[in-house]
Structure formats: structure tokens, C-alpha cells
Amino acid sequence: MIFPDAEKGSRFVAGEIARTIREKAARNEKCVLGMATGGTPVLLYAELVRMHREEGLSFRNVVTFNLDEYYPISKTAYQSYWAFMHRHLFDHIDIDPANIHIPDGGWPKEEIKQHCAEYEKKFAEAGGIDLQILGIGLNGHIGFNEPGSSIYSRTRLVTLENTTRIANTYEFENISKVPRLAITMGISTILQSKRILLMGWGSKHAIIARSVEGNVSEQVPASILQQHNDCTFVIDEAAAADLTRIKSPWLTGDCVWTPAMTKRAVVQMSLKIGKPVLSLSADDYVENGLSDLLVEKGDAYEINLEVYYMLRDTITGWPGGKPNAVIPAHPERSEPHPKRCLIFSPHPDDDIISMGGTFMRLHDQGHELHVGYQTSGNIAVTDEFVTRFIDFAVGFEEMFGIDNHKSQEILMAARKYIADKQKDQTDTREIRSIKGLIRRCEAKATCRYVGLTDDRAHFMNLPFYETGTIDKNPMSDADVKITMDLLRRIKPHQVYCAGDLADPHGTHKVCLEIVFESLRRLKAAGEPWIKDCWVWLYKGAWQEWDISEIEMAIPMSPDQVRKKRFGIFIHQSQKDMVPFQGTDSREFWQRAEDRNANTAELYAALGLTKYAAVEAFVRWHY
Ligand code: F6R
Numbered sequence: 001m002i003f004p005d006a007e008k009g010s011r012f013v014a015g016e017i018a019r020t021i022r023e024k025a026a027r028n029e030k031c032v033l034g035m036a037t038g039g040t041p042v043l044l045y046a047e048l049v050r051m052h053r054e055e056g057l058s059f060r061n062v063v064t065f066n067l068d069e070y071y072p073i074s075k076t077a078y079q080s081y082w083a084f085m086h087r088h089l090f091d092h093i094d095i096d097p098a099n100i101h102i103p104d105g106g107w108p109k110e111e112i113k114q115h116c117a118e119y120e121k122k123f124a125e126a127g128g129i130d131l132q133i134l135g136i137g138l139n140g141h142i143g144f145n146e147p148g149s150s151i152y153s154r155t156r157l158v159t160l161e162n163t164t165r166i167a168n169t170y171e172f173e174n175i176s177k178v179p180r181l182a183i184t185m186g187i188s189t190i191l192q193s194k195r196i197l198l199m200g201w202g203s204k205h206a207i208i209a210r211s212v213e214g215n216v217s218e219q220v221p222a223s224i225l226q227q228h229n230d231c232t233f234v235i236d237e238a239a240a241a242d243l244t245r246i247k248s249p250w251l252t253g254d255c256v257w258t259p260a261m262t263k264r265a266v267v268q269m270s271l272k273i274g275k276p277v278l279s280l281s282a283d284d285y286v287e288n289g290l291s292d293l294l295v296e297k298g299d300a301y302e303i304n305l306e307v308y309y310m311l312r313d314t315i316t317g318w319p320g321g322k323p324n325a326v327i328p329a330h331p332e333r334s335e336p337h338p339k340r341c342l343i344f345s346p347h348p349d350d351d352i353i354s355m356g357g358t359f360m361r362l363h364d365q366g367h368e369l370h371v372g373y374q375t376s377g378n379i380a381v382t383d384e385f386v387t388r389f390i391d392f393a394v395g396f397e398e399m400f401g402i403d404n405h406k407s408q409e410i411l412m413a414a415r416k417y418i419a420d421k422q423k424d425q426t427d428t429r430e431i432r433s434i435k436g437l438i439r440r441c442e443a444k445a446t447c448r449y450v451g452l453t454d455d456r457a458h459f460m461n462l463p464f465y466e467t468g469t470i471d472k473n474p475m476s477d478a479d480v481k482i483t484m485d486l487l488r489r490i491k492p493h494q495v496y497c498a499g500d501l502a503d504p505h506g507t508h509k510v511c512l513e514i515v516f517e518s519l520r521r522l523k524a525a526g527e528p529w530i531k532d533c534w535v536w537l538y539k540g541a542w543q544e545w546d547i548s549e550i551e552m553a554i555p556m557s558p559d560q561v562r563k564k565r566f567g568i569f570i571h572q573s574q575k576d577m578v579p580f581q582g583t584d585s586r587e588f589w590q591r592a593e594d595r596n597a598n599t600a601e602l603y604a605a606l607g608l609t610k611y612a613a614v615e616a617f618v619r620w621h622y
Helices: 006-026 042-055 081-088 109-125 162-171 187-191 202-213 221-227 259-273 282-287 291-297 300-312 350-364 383-399 405-419 429-450 477-490 507-524 528-532 558-569 588-605
Strands: 031-035 062-066 068-071 131-134 156-159 181-184 195-200 231-236 340-345 368-373 457-459 494-498 534-538 552-556 613-620
Touching (some): 006 031, 006 042, 006 195, 042 081, 062 109, 109 156, 187 221, 195 221, 202 221, 221 231, 259 291, 259 300, 282 291, 282 300, 340 350, 340 477, 350 368, 350 534, 350 558, 350 613, 368 477, 383 405, 405 429, 429 558, 477 507, 494 507, 507 534, 552 558, 558 588
Parallel strands (some): 031 062, 131 195, 195 231, 340 368, 340 494
Antiparallel strands (some): 068 181, 156 181, 534 613
16 A cells, blocks of 8 residues: 555554554454564554544553564663663553563573563464564565575574664664664564554665565565465555556556656666667567557657657756756756755755765856755764864863863863763763764865855754754754745745655655745745745755656766765765665765766666766756
């Protein structure tokens, strides 16, 4: 089932859980639920808490069994799944604590087998799991059953794959602190549940397609769920992107041949069979499931030309429009020139990483360019890195005999706090501020490197981000107000923002929602400049737009690629093994270069000019 967004999907799952609980309660029966943790079910648990508070949903007849737990870990550690479940759900509902079961990360190793067997016995005695909630790992794991787990596996101690440890690093500050082992229900255990709802949002699109449409294989544990007779995948539109019916709807039924759909079909075919667009023949159309399109349009070459021109017209070296030139199909207006442009950068380095070439061009082509740094990015600075700066500040004061009591007090306290910091402790406000300052200085240095004066960098410090932990608050009016104020001050003709709906930790997504909401409110308020304000979306560090979606493609020369690389290097606090990289172990500059070179190669493969690199944008209409 595909829902417009994670919120609506979560609401559906919460509704199913509530229905099951109530049906069971009406029959005076216990309702046995299998629970998952991770980023995926956070909205689900929030909705269940809301239903409990506002709609009287009671959990008195509910018995829960969690899928898994890190090993070893103490219950009280912030990252333990025990703590997660209490924080997000159990502390806020009326469940009997005796009915909560979570594998214990403190079981002595030699007793684990016995405890696991007892764990299984408990839910068998409770009548089996009525409804099991699952998330899915980027590698296809369910619970912590990594690829290769046997279809016969039961609850047991397992070793986590490195990719899983990297993916979950965001919970832990850095990879070395992520446990190597976990206790998990087995695949066979999961398959015994009466009903299964697997949830998956945004970034899971590729593995969801493999799990649903690929062969059943122990190498993709979630694919084994195809053999269960009551299992539903509940996903959002972003996570559905790679399913055939979404990606290539002409292969699964009738489709309306809009220009965008024609472009998508032809681009996919051209890349799949390795032939440039203008070389595609009528036979190619027939052999690749596009005879329908051919029938409708009549001639293969006409379709080829139509798509070729659409692709060609996206390419421009003038992201702010070409002055004094009338180019009808140009992606941007030539007037006014120069334009006022505002780049929103969710973290302090997204501007240079994701659109560094365009950033430099906009400045070099004379536009009034501003950057709005939306969050402080402070949690992505390591303790080692901040200690180096604290040492510098202390050394500076000693060197010049500065005797500032307040400053020394802050620095000493920060240094001591970090030296004594425990695994699950969050940073003090002062340390977070120093970490934020480090990133702010890096962003300023990048702006200067591009050629901007300091007054063009606006540090917004949006409050939703400032929790000190990986869990961020949802967007609030305060975030929107700060954003509206900046927009009102600059009155931009162009706004660039990170169009990421699949950001693994949600920051980009919230940043985008805040910009959208601010623009909508300004439009509703009838601000005169807003009708001339166009919005261009770039993708953050994780993905690129699909080649057929791109509406503006900015080519880069080899020199510009190098200049962008050095701009990314300025962000020293993010170099090497930064804490929040997701599953990709390449550094940011490598990912940016690979991605921009790849877009250039795809354009060339389609039969257009081959550039060294290309940055890509999609326009958002509001
Ligand atoms: C968690 C679990 C895991 C997660 C999966 C996805 O209890 O069993 O299988 O569901 O790793 O994690 P998130 O939701 O953080 O993307």
C-alpha cells in the first residue's frame, strides 16, 4: 500500500493496531503485538500515544514482544531499544509493564541461548503474535536478520553487518560505539506471526523494490515475506519510486502519454539498451514495451526528437538566466538581471557539496547571492575535533596573557565534560555552541572562497534542530517565522533548497517543509515579490534526481570540479569518518564528484554533449 507520506502511512498502521486491540478486547482476549524500533516507527508510536490520549485507546489487554536489542547494552543507555520503546511509547500509555517483553542486552553471554528459547516460549504461550510491525534495513534485513540469515532461524545472538553498524551510527555518535552484536527474533519466528505490516519510507526505495519484486532469497531477508500469506508493505511515495508500477507504469498497464511520461519512458529505454535517444528505432520501442507509445505518436523518430529537445533544453551555463538573450525554452528567465538569489543549505556544507558549481556560477555571473544556513549542524562535530579547538582557545589566551575568567571557566568545563563523557551523555549547551561555531566558521570560509562578503551568509539556527540528540523536533512556527523573515528581507527572485524527501535522519526533510510552508504563507499574505520568486530544488548528499526529472542541468568544467572540491575541503570538521554518513563510506567530496560526473555521463549516453560534470535541479511550483 502506497501512501502520500510517512505520516499518512503511519496513521494507517496505527489504525490497524487499534482495530486489532479493540477487536480482541471486545472478545476479552489479549492482543499480542510484535514491535520494531529505529527511525521508521517513530511516527507510528506518536500516533498511538495520541490515540491513547485523545481517543481513549487502551493498552490494558496488550502484550508486546520487541524484535531485537543491541548486545551488549544496558537498558538505561539512550540507544538501547528498551529506552527507545519507553521514550516513544510505553511511558505514555496504560500498558501493564509486566506485559512488555524486550530481549535484554544485559543477559550473560553463556545464558543467551536459554533466554532466547524462553523468549520464544513466552509468545507461543501468549497464543503467538497477532500483528508484527517491521521496518527494513537498507540491506533488506528484518529484525537484525542480516542477509544470509536462514529461513529457519529463531531468536538468537547475531553479528551485525558493517553496513548496518554504519547506518545506525547516527544513534551513537561514532561507529566505534555501535555494538557489534544484537539479539533478534529469527526469520522463522517472524514468519509465524499471524499478520505482518512492514513499514518503509523514503530512502528504502531500492531495497523495497527488490524485496517485493525480486526473487525470494535469503540474501534479501525481507523478500522471504513474499511467502507469508498476510503480509503488507506500507510505504510512502518516495519509497515506492523503484516499483515497476511507479517507475515504468507503461509496463504494468495503460498510461497517459504526457510529455513527462514520454521523456521518462524513452530515457529509461535509451539507457537500458545503451543507444542514444536519436538512434532509437521503431523495433526498439516494440521490444521494450513501448509499442503503445509508438501507436499513439506514429513515428519513432518524431518521439526521439521530442525527447532529445526536452533533454537539450535543460542544459544551461546560466542558472540565473542569460541576460539580453531571448531563449524560449531556457529553464530560467533572462530578466531581471542580476537577480537576488537565496540558497538554503540544511547543514553548513550542503550548498557547496550539492550545488557548489552553480553556487560559484551565480556569484561569478553577477547575481546578488545569499546563503541561508538552516541548522547549526553541531551534532556532526566529533568530540576529538572540538577538543582541538578548545585547546586552541586556551592556548591563545595563555599566549597573550588574556585573563578572562568567564571564558576560561567555559573552556575548562567543556574540556573536562568531554574528557569524562559517558556513552549516552548528550553535550552541554556550551559544547554544542562551540561545535556550531566551528561549522559556522567553515561555512563562512566557503562563502569567502566563492567570493561572497560575510553579510551574505545568514545563520538561521532553526530551533527544531537544537535538541542536542539525533531526534529532532518537528517543524514549529518559530522555524517558519525565522525563514519568512529572511525571505522578506532578501525578496529573492530565485530560491534554491535541498529537495530531499529521503534524508536518512530527516533534517533535510524538515528543512524543506519549513521553506515550503514559509513560501506558502508569504504567498497567502500577498507579498508582491513572491510571484517572481522561483524555487529550484537540488538533492542533498544522498541521491540525485532521476535524469528524466531534471529541469535545469548546470554543466561544470574540469576546473570548476576542482574548485568545488577545494570548497568542500574547507569543511574540515566533516572530513574522513564523520559520524553521520549513512551507509556510504565515501567522503562527501567523492560522493559529490561521482554523482556530478555520473549525471554528465548519463546525458552523454543519451546522446548529448559530454561535460566533465553536471549539477541538477527540479523546479517546485507553489
Ligand atoms: C529495529 C529493527 C530493524 C529496523 C531497520 C530499519 O527493531 O529490527 O530491522 O527496522 O534497521 O531501521 P530504521 O527504521 O532506523 O531505518
